[in-house]
Amino acid sequence: MSTTNNELRVGMVGYAFMGAAHSQAWRTVNRVYDLPARARMALVCGRDSAKVAEAADRLGWEEHTTDWRELVNRPDIDVVDICTPGDSHAEIALAALAAGKHVLCEKPLANTVAEAREMAAAAATARAGGARSMCGFNYRRVPAVALMRQLIADGRLGEIRHVRATYLQDWIVDPQFPLVWRLRKEVSGSGALGDIGAHIIDLTQYVTGQLISGVSAVTETFVKERPLPAESSGLAAQADGAGAATGPVTVDDAAIFVARLDGGALATYEATRFATGRKNALRVEINGSLGSVAFDLERLNELEFLDATRPAAEQGFSRILVTEAEHPYLSAWWPPGHIIGYEHSFTHQMRDFIEAVATGTDPSPSFAEALQVQLVLDAVTRSAELGSSWAQVEPSPAPVAA
Ligand code: SOE
Numbered sequence: 395m396s397t398t399n400n401e402l403r404v405g406m407v408g409y410a411f412m413g414a415a416h417s418q419a420w421r422t423v424n425r426v427y428d429l430p431a432r433a434r435m436a437l438v439c440g441r442d443s444a445k446v447a448e449a450a451d452r453l454g455w456e457e458h459t460t461d462w463r464e465l466v467n468r469p470d471i472d473v474v475d476i477c478t479p480g481d482s483h484a485e486i487a488l489a490a491l492a493a494g495k496h497v498l499c500e501k502p503l504a505n506t507v508a509e510a511r512e513m514a515a516a517a518a519t520a521r522a523g524g525a526r527s528m529c530g531f532n533y534r535r536v537p538a539v540a541l542m543r544q545l546i547a548d549g550r551l552g553e554i555r556h557v558r559a560t561y562l563q564d565w566i567v568d569p570q571f572p573l574v575w576r577l578r579k580e581v582s583g584s585g586a587l588g589d590i591g592a593h594i595i596d597l598t599q600y601v602t603g604q605l606i607s608g609v610s611a612v613t614e615t616f617v618k619e620r621p622l623p624a625e626s627s628g629l630a631a632q633a634d635g636a637g638a639a640t641g642p643v644t645v646d647d648a649a650i651f652v653a654r655l656d657g658g659a660l661a662t663y664e665a666t667r668f669a670t671g672r673k674n675a676l677r678v679e680i681n682g683s684l685g686s687v688a689f690d691l692e693r694l695n696e697l698e699f700l701d702a703t704r705p706a707a708e709q710g711f712s713r714i715l716v717t718e719a720e721h722p723y724l725s726a727w728w729p730p731g732h733i734i735g736y737e738h739s740f741t742h743q744m745r746d747f748i749e750a751v752a753t754g755t756d757p758s759p760s761f762a763e764a765l766q767v768q769l770v771l772d773a774v775t776r777s778a779e780l781g782s783s784w785a786q787v788e789p790s791p792a793p794v795a796a
Contacts, residue, residue, distance in 0.1 A: 402496070402748060403436040405465040407486055408477035409449035412500050413438070416477055417453035419740035426726045427745045430752035433473075439465045466490045473751070476500055479575050480583045484509035487527070491520040496751050497527040502592040502771060503764035505583025510761075510768035517761035528747050528757035529764035531596040533676065535742035537734070538697040540722035541714070542680070542687045543601040545699065551682025554602050557661035558679045559594035562669035566647065572623040573641045585645030587613065588771050590676075591665030595770050596759065598678060604657035606770045611651035611777040615643050616668055651774050686711070695733040
């Protein structure tokens with residue numbers, strides 16, 4: 395870390411959706427929180443020179459480059475923030491850690507368990523030299539999620555029996571939606587499973603303190619061929635009936651699995667991009683022996699809480715408005731009731747990352763924690779491929795009543 399005016403000079407690789415969300419957070423974090431170091435938006439990297447120059451100007455980065463290796467090796471860069479598709483996470487993170495940089499890497503950590511293991515090992519080695527690393531599971535930093543974790547940790551739910559998590563989107567329901575990188579296994583590693591399923595895997599493990607120990611899964615790819623995007627270099631194309639060039643979807647559109655957690659809870663997970671009408675609908679409900687909590691990302695400032703220790707006649711799910719100064723992260727924002735949004739989770743993420751780096755502590759989720767999520771993703775994929783625990787239902791001889 396720099397010795398002059400206590401700056402953390404950040405180099406960000408990638409400037410699309412996550413790059414924009416991270417840029418918003420880097421711009422904001424030191425203006426909202428009093429932190430032991432200041433983030434400086436020094437350098438942004440992208441493949442296209444003109445586009446990355448425009449992005450640097452629009453997002454507030456001092457310089458721009460098309461060479462991520464230059465970014466990683468510049469002595470005046472302290473932090474490497476990886477906001478690229480999953481197929482480049484490992485290469486960039488390994489180089490950054492070897493160069494002694496602090497690393498923030500978007501989720502999921504990698505496209506394979508092998509890559510994730512290598513990254514976690516490199517992070518442990520770099521830690522000895524003072525480099526810190528974190529994986530960007532930003533929903534941990536939604537105040538209502540942090541409150542959910544506190545309530546469970548304080549025993550307010552008692553013994554956790556059920557975990558129920560869904561993450562529903564619908565942005566590719568149209569079969570004419572093009573074959574973008576998120577739909578190609580060689581770039582994204584998996585589909586809904588790794589992209590949004592990873593979030594609910596991490597979030598539920600985070601709030602319960604329990605780890606998934608086994609799964610039984612099904613996945614489906616509903617639309618198997620899609621039109622190639624405008625710039626589709628290197629994609630194997632074939633013509634559809636109308637003669638338009640199409641390519642194969644090589645990832646899951648939806649993943650559904652049941653799981654056991656190591657503390658004894660049973661869990662169900664659903665991640666899909668085909669829940670028509672659901673835009674970014676993440677919902678988690680936890681049922682315990684003394685109560686339940688439920689969080690809905692579309693009602694991000696609220697937490698539903700049922701205290702089963704109250705007299706039965708008074709019981710019911712209360713709606714906690716998570717905007718009080720004593721709630722996690724909120725003391726820096728607005729008075730109670732003045733709600734916050736999706737983007738604030740990234741500012742909270744940068745707050746915690748800067749605090750950890752500046753004080754020499756370990757940010758969470760670490761690469762080791764993110765490796766564990768990768769192992770769950772891999773288990774879901776293997777279970778879906780094997781279908782081993784699947785008990786076929788014998789076709790019913792009797793016609794179903796009309
Ligand atoms: C998928 O469209 C996506 O952008 C995820 O990649 C993000 O992690 C999630 O926060 C929002 O949806």
